[in-house]
Each structure stands twice: as structure tokens, then as C-alpha cells.
Amino acid sequence: MPDSSSELHPEVAAFLADHPDTVAIDLLLADLSGVIRGKRYPVEDLKSVWKSGVTFPASVFLLDTNGQSHDPGGKGFSDGDPDAIARPIPGSLKPVPWAKRPLGQLLLTFSDSKNQPLAFEPRNVLARAxxxxxxxxxxxxxxxxxxxxxxxxxxxxxxxxxxxxxxxxxxxxxxxxxxxxxxxxxxxxxxxxxxxxxxxxxxxxxxxxxxxxxxxxxxxxxxxxxxxxxxxxxxxxxxxxxxxxxxxxxxxxxxxxxxxxxxxxxxxxxxxxxxxxxxxxxxxxxxxxxxxxxxxxxxxxxxxxxxxxxxxxxxxxxxxxxxxxxxxxxxxxxxxxxxxxxxxxxxxxxxxxxxxxxxxxxxxxxxxxxxxxxxxxxxxxxxxxxxxxxxxxxxxxxxxxxxxxxxxxxxxxxxxxxxxxxxxxxxxxxxxxxxxxxxxxxxxxxxxxxxxxxxxxx
The missing domain is CATH 3.30.590.10 (Glutamine synthetase/guanido kinase, catalytic domain)
Incomplete structure (x- = not known):
């Protein structure tokens, strides 16, 4: 049963109240080619995801259309493939109506080790422009x-x-x-x-x-x-x-x-x-x-x-x-x-x-x-x-x-x-x-x- 206590962020609490049968949340990003990638978390993890974020290899934004990493600019294999911090984009927690079982989805944005917007996340590239x-x-x-x-x-x-x-x-x-x-x-x-x-x-x-x-x-x-x-x-x-x-x-x-x-x-x-x-x-x-x-x-x-x-x-x-x-x-x-x-x-x-x-x-x-x-x-x-x-x-x-x-x-x-x-x-x-x-x-x-x-x- 998802936690619907007052400790939850208001957006999370409202979502769980409206969609109490949700079993999992898809955490999503769009890579260099615009391909949607991500992870599926049990709904019980949503509270901690919203509070602390999650990690992904930063090189996920430098994959080709088929998901292959070619180590561009030495990012991937050469630098040990370090993680970046991903945090929810407010307003993006939504249901997935076409799913076979009740799912939610959440769009992410990324920061580097200095807590600055990850320079090669396409969304951050647009924000810079x-x-x-x-x-x-x-x-x-x-x-x-x-x-x-x-x-x-x-x-x-x-x-x-x-x-x-x-x-x-x-x-x-x-x-x-x-x-x-x-x-x-x-x-x-x-x-x-x-x-x-x-x-x-x-x-x-x-x-x-x-x-x-x-x-x-x-x-x-x-x-x-x-x-x-x-x-x-x-x-x-x-x-x-x-x-x-x-x-x-x-x-x-x-x-x-x-x-x-x-x-x-x-x-x-x-x-x-x-x-x-x-x-x-x-x-x-x-x-x-x-x-x-x-x-x-x-x-x-x-x-x-x-x-x-x-x-x-x-x-x-x-x-x-x-x-x-x-x-x-x-x-x-x-x-x-x-x-x-x-x-x-x-x-x-x-x-x-x-x-x-x-x-x-x-x-x-x-x-x-x-x-x-x-x-x-x-x-x-x-x-x-x-x-x-x-x-x-x-x-x-x-x-x-x-x-x-x-x-x-x-x-x-x-x-x-x-x-x-x-x-x-x-x-x-x-x-x-x-x-x-x-x-x-x-x-x-x-x-x-x-x-x-x-x-x-x-």
C-alpha cells in the first residue's frame, strides 16, 4: 500500500490519492537521440526518489540511436562511467493510461558532481540557450x-x-x-x-x-x-x-x-x-x-x-x-x-x-x-x-x-x-x-x- 502520509511532497500525495492502485513508477529521460530511457521503481520508493533523487550513468545522454556507448569525448569507458544525480521535474508525475497494470511516470533532470546542471543533458542544453x-x-x-x-x-x-x-x-x-x-x-x-x-x-x-x-x-x-x-x-x-x-x-x-x-x-x-x-x-x-x-x-x-x-x-x-x-x-x-x-x-x-x-x-x-x-x-x-x-x-x-x-x-x-x-x-x-x-x-x-x-x- 503506497504511503499517503503528510510527510509526502504534495504532488506525490495528490498523485497517490488519485491513483491508489499504482504499483510502479517509470523514471524517464530523453537521450541525445530523443530516445526515452529510464528505470521502473516500485511505488513504495517514490517518496525517497522525490526527496533524494536517483543516480544514472551520465553517459546515458551520449548513447547512439541503438543504445550503444562509443565513449565520445572520453565519456563512458575512459572516465569510468561516473553517475549523475537525477531529480524529478515538478509537475511531471502522471499516470500511464495505456499500461497493462497501473503505472505512473516521472520525468527527470540531471546534475553533475558539483550540483550544476549536467552540461550534456539535452534539456539542460535547451535551458542554456x-x-x-x-x-x-x-x-x-x-x-x-x-x-x-x-x-x-x-x-x-x-x-x-x-x-x-x-x-x-x-x-x-x-x-x-x-x-x-x-x-x-x-x-x-x-x-x-x-x-x-x-x-x-x-x-x-x-x-x-x-x-x-x-x-x-x-x-x-x-x-x-x-x-x-x-x-x-x-x-x-x-x-x-x-x-x-x-x-x-x-x-x-x-x-x-x-x-x-x-x-x-x-x-x-x-x-x-x-x-x-x-x-x-x-x-x-x-x-x-x-x-x-x-x-x-x-x-x-x-x-x-x-x-x-x-x-x-x-x-x-x-x-x-x-x-x-x-x-x-x-x-x-x-x-x-x-x-x-x-x-x-x-x-x-x-x-x-x-x-x-x-x-x-x-x-x-x-x-x-x-x-x-x-x-x-x-x-x-x-x-x-x-x-x-x-x-x-x-x-x-x-x-x-x-x-x-x-x-x-x-x-x-x-x-x-x-x-x-x-x-x-x-x-x-x-x-x-x-x-x-x-x-x-x-x-x-x-x-x-x-x-x-x-x-x-x-
């Missing part, structure tokens, strides 16, 4: 939009993914029915369970739509006045979608490009910016774009080449970038234009915002937002001119300044003199070392195409 805007008296309001695919658990020939059977028709999804309501109706039970689970976990969801490919959906997250919390919600939203999909007999994926012939999945970031009096400094009145908005866009575009390693973190990420499919391939901006990298949506001046459309759904939300915040600050401080807004199609051909291959993106990141000023002097090096080792592992594998091309070559 946000601190630069606070120095200017500015506060961002943030929302994320994520696309994802539902997949049949059964693979097609060659282990390829395939769309699920529609509960509405009993047939396998096919074709492009963007904004098709039959697709939403067909998976209504699953989508409703996702939004209900998000509601139980305090993740504010908005519109649901079918997207450009069979089995592809988008669920918007609402604007959040606390950017760290917005990124927390984005990370936990992915866990909700995957968990609920499993419960319904499907697999959900945020892979950037699961089907070569279909649309990729993006992670769109919406950011508006407010001063200490509560004014949106992006509001330009009749001019639509204030000077601050233009400079912020200029800074984000200026840092875009060296930010690509965060926005497109995996080998598969770069398959999403193609001409003429509303995926940005140029350093461009414009009003109500989905072909540009930085879109300024329609709406009242008080709601004026930038929508960054570059990141894939596989990007780490903390790092994607951190790179955008860095660009916004860089542009405002240096009054960077973004050039004229783009009319028409900005995605006819690739911008040669953008690295459209994973190793080139890492080279751009390592060459940056500006990104380390915002994300930490060592973080780009650690990130690049980890991803470089991951790409080496990927390149070592022999694909079926390699056999087709070279096995019988003379």
Missing part, C-alpha cells in the same frame, strides 16, 4: 507539430513496413488523402485514446489531421508559455503515441522517411516572442513583420547550415529532403508559404510567430528548439537581414549551403563558432562524436542492395 534570451528580457512561447505513421505489425516482403488495415473498411490504407476525414474516422478509437492519454498526462493537444500518405497523421500540441515544458510535452507525446498504438495492435513511428515513395514526417516548431510587458515583439502591425521578427528569421537562417545535424540527426533523415514536396531545401522565409524554411503564418499581430519547417519528426525536440532559439538570439543581437520574403515555390532546387548528407552536417556543426556559444563549448563536439560513431556502425552493415549491385560484379 533560453537563458540568453532571458538576458534580453524576452520570453518565447512555443508549440510543436508532429507527423507520424501508423504501421501494420506484420512486415511486407523484405521486412519493409506497410500501412495498417483500416478499421473502417478492413482494407489496407493506400493513396494520399490529405485531410481525409474517412482516415480520421477509421482510426477514431486509437486517436481518441491518444488524446485521452495526453489529457491524463497534461499534454495539451489540438487539431488532428490525416496527412499526405497512407497511415500518416498529425496531432498538434498547443502553445506553451514555458518552452522547457513544451519540449517535455513533445518528448512525452511520442511515448504516448507509441504506447497507445501498441495497445491497439499497431506500431507508430516518428521515423523521418519510412517509405521512399511517400511523404516524410516533420517536426514543425512555432515560436513567438514576448517582452517583459507581455507584448509580442514579432508583431509588426500593418507591416506584418516587425524588425525583430525579420532579424530573428535572419539569425535562424544564418545558423541553419550548422544546425542541420540537430534537425536531421539520422541517416534516414536526409531522405525526407526532396524538391517540390513542401519540405524546405533552401534558406528561405515567407508569409503563408509552406515551401520555405521559416514560414510566418496568417493570424492577428498579437499571435505573430515563426514556424520552422526543417526538422524531421525524428529530431530531438530539446536540441531542435535549442538551435532555433540560438538563431533567434543571434539574429536579434546582430540585426541580421533575412532578405526579401519568398513568393511562390522556394523548393525547386537545393541550397548548396545546406549540408544534405549526415557527415557533411556534422562537419558544419564542428566548424561553427556560434552554436557552441549557445549550446555549450563542448556539446557540439560530444554530439558529433556520438553521431559519427553511429554512422560508422551504419556504414559497416551490408544492405540487400549492396549484394544486388556488387555480388556478381567482375
Amino acid at each position: 533560453l537563458g540568453r534570451l532571458r538576458e534580453l528580457g524576452l520570453r518565447p512561447v512555443v508549440a510543436f507539430e508532429l507527423e507520424f505513421y501508423l504501421l501494420d505489425k506484420e512486415r511486407a516482403e523484405g521486412r519493409r513496413p506497410q500501412p495498417p488495415l483500416s478499421p473502417l473498411t478492413g482494407k489496407r490504407e493506400s493513396g494520399t488523402q490529405v485531410y481525409g476525414m474517412d482516415q480520421v474516422d477509421g482510426f477514431e478509437d486509437l486517436l481518441e485514446d491518444i488524446t485521452d492519454a495526453c489529457d491524463a498526462q497534461g499534454i495539451p493537444t489540438g487539431a488532428i489531421s490525416a496527412e499526405y500518405a497512407p497511415g500518416q497523421f498529425e496531432i498538434n500540441l498547443r502553445h506553451e508559455t514555458y518552452p522547457l515544458m513544451a519540449a517535455d510535452h513533445c518528448v512525452l507525446f511520442k511515448r504516448v503515441v507509441r504506447g497507445v498504438a501498441r495497445k491497439h495492435g499497431y506500431q507508430a513511428t516518428f521515423m523521418a522517411k519510412p517509405y521512399p515513395e511517400e511523404a516524410g514526417s516533420g517536426l514543425h516548431l512555432h515560436v513567438s516572442l514576448y517582452d517583459e510587458e507581455g507584448n509580442n515583439v514579432f508583431d509588426g502591425g500593418e507591416a506584418l513583420a516587425s524588425d525583430t521578427l525579420r532579424h530573428a528569421i535572419g539569425g535562424v537562417l544564418d545558423l541553419l547550415p550548422e544546425s542541420m545535424a540537430f534537425l536531421a540527426p539520422n541517416v534516414n533523415s536526409y531522405r525526407r529532403f526532396e524538391p517540390n514536396i513542401f519540405v524546405p531545401i533552401t534558406r528561405s522565409w515567407g508569409f503563408e508559404n509552406r515551401s520555405v524554411a521559416m514560414r510566418v503564418p496568417i493570424g492577428s499581430g498579437k499571435a505573430r510567430r515563426i514556424e520552422s519547417r526543417v526538422a524531421g519528426a525524428d529530431a530531438n525536440p530539446y536540441l531542435a528548439l535549442a538551435s532555433m532559439i540560438a538563431g533567434i538570439h543571434h539574429g536579434i543581437v546582430n540585426r541580421i537581414d533575412p532578405g526579401a520574403p519568398h513568393d511562390g515555390n522556394a523548393g525547386e532546387s537545393f541550397d548548396k549551403a545546406l549540408p544534405m548528407r549526415p557527415r557533411r552536417a556534422l562537419e558544419q556543426l564542428l566548424a561553427s563558432e556560434i552554436i557552441p556559444q549557445y549550446l555549450g563549448a563542448d556539446y557540439p563536439k560530444l554530439y558529433a562524436a556520438c553521431k559519427e560513431a553511429e554512422y560508422d556502425e551504419f556504414d559497416w552493415l551490408i544492405s540487400p542492395q549492396e549484394y544486388d549491385w556488387y555480388l556478381q560484379a567482375d
Whole structure:
């Protein structure tokens, strides 16, 4: 029986009172690749966890996508793999509605041996970048939009993914029915369970739509006045979608490009910016774009080449970038234009915002937002001119300044003199070392195409 005495922290006491049957608590973190990792503790340990925290190897934040440690920067094997202290993030103790037995979950943040925020925890990387805007008296309001695919658990020939059977028709999804309501109706039970689970976990969801490919959906997250919390919600939203999909007999994926012939999945970031009096400094009145908005866009575009390693973190990420499919391939901006990298949506001046459309759904939300915040600050401080807004199609051909291959993106990141000023002097090096080792592992594998091309070559 969980302890519900008055000695408990009020958040813990309230949770146990509302969920007395809880048997265990999942302690969660999001690593460099955005993969959710953690430990499951008996609910009886929740009191001590909240009071004293727990320990994890600090190197958990430097694992590759498959959970392998490559000792980046000598962190892991070389330094004896020391622990870091993990403490609960207030407000994150929530139930897990899709679990087979009553579970709770708790998001963690980490400190080093000097009780300072662990420098290479992605959440702390974002916090560091946000601190630069606070120095200017500015506060961002943030929302994320994520696309994802539902997949049949059964693979097609060659282990390829395939769309699920529609509960509405009993047939396998096919074709492009963007904004098709039959697709939403067909998976209504699953989508409703996702939004209900998000509601139980305090993740504010908005519109649901079918997207450009069979089995592809988008669920918007609402604007959040606390950017760290917005990124927390984005990370936990992915866990909700995957968990609920499993419960319904499907697999959900945020892979950037699961089907070569279909649309990729993006992670769109919406950011508006407010001063200490509560004014949106992006509001330009009749001019639509204030000077601050233009400079912020200029800074984000200026840092875009060296930010690509965060926005497109995996080998598969770069398959999403193609001409003429509303995926940005140029350093461009414009009003109500989905072909540009930085879109300024329609709406009242008080709601004026930038929508960054570059990141894939596989990007780490903390790092994607951190790179955008860095660009916004860089542009405002240096009054960077973004050039004229783009009319028409900005995605006819690739911008040669953008690295459209994973190793080139890492080279751009390592060459940056500006990104380390915002994300930490060592973080780009650690990130690049980890991803470089991951790409080496990927390149070592022999694909079926390699056999087709070279096995019988003379």
C-alpha cells in the first residue's frame, strides 16, 4: 500500500490519492537521440526518489540511436562511467493510461558532481540557450507539430513496413488523402485514446489531421508559455503515441522517411516572442513583420547550415529532403508559404510567430528548439537581414549551403563558432562524436542492395 502520509511532497500525495492502485513508477529521460530511457521503481520508493533523487550513468545522454556507448569525448569507458544525480521535474508525475497494470511516470533532470546542471543533458542544453534570451528580457512561447505513421505489425516482403488495415473498411490504407476525414474516422478509437492519454498526462493537444500518405497523421500540441515544458510535452507525446498504438495492435513511428515513395514526417516548431510587458515583439502591425521578427528569421537562417545535424540527426533523415514536396531545401522565409524554411503564418499581430519547417519528426525536440532559439538570439543581437520574403515555390532546387548528407552536417556543426556559444563549448563536439560513431556502425552493415549491385560484379 503506497504511503499517503503528510510527510509526502504534495504532488506525490495528490498523485497517490488519485491513483491508489499504482504499483510502479517509470523514471524517464530523453537521450541525445530523443530516445526515452529510464528505470521502473516500485511505488513504495517514490517518496525517497522525490526527496533524494536517483543516480544514472551520465553517459546515458551520449548513447547512439541503438543504445550503444562509443565513449565520445572520453565519456563512458575512459572516465569510468561516473553517475549523475537525477531529480524529478515538478509537475511531471502522471499516470500511464495505456499500461497493462497501473503505472505512473516521472520525468527527470540531471546534475553533475558539483550540483550544476549536467552540461550534456539535452534539456539542460535547451535551458542554456533560453537563458540568453532571458538576458534580453524576452520570453518565447512555443508549440510543436508532429507527423507520424501508423504501421501494420506484420512486415511486407523484405521486412519493409506497410500501412495498417483500416478499421473502417478492413482494407489496407493506400493513396494520399490529405485531410481525409474517412482516415480520421477509421482510426477514431486509437486517436481518441491518444488524446485521452495526453489529457491524463497534461499534454495539451489540438487539431488532428490525416496527412499526405497512407497511415500518416498529425496531432498538434498547443502553445506553451514555458518552452522547457513544451519540449517535455513533445518528448512525452511520442511515448504516448507509441504506447497507445501498441495497445491497439499497431506500431507508430516518428521515423523521418519510412517509405521512399511517400511523404516524410516533420517536426514543425512555432515560436513567438514576448517582452517583459507581455507584448509580442514579432508583431509588426500593418507591416506584418516587425524588425525583430525579420532579424530573428535572419539569425535562424544564418545558423541553419550548422544546425542541420540537430534537425536531421539520422541517416534516414536526409531522405525526407526532396524538391517540390513542401519540405524546405533552401534558406528561405515567407508569409503563408509552406515551401520555405521559416514560414510566418496568417493570424492577428498579437499571435505573430515563426514556424520552422526543417526538422524531421525524428529530431530531438530539446536540441531542435535549442538551435532555433540560438538563431533567434543571434539574429536579434546582430540585426541580421533575412532578405526579401519568398513568393511562390522556394523548393525547386537545393541550397548548396545546406549540408544534405549526415557527415557533411556534422562537419558544419564542428566548424561553427556560434552554436557552441549557445549550446555549450563542448556539446557540439560530444554530439558529433556520438553521431559519427553511429554512422560508422551504419556504414559497416551490408544492405540487400549492396549484394544486388556488387555480388556478381567482375
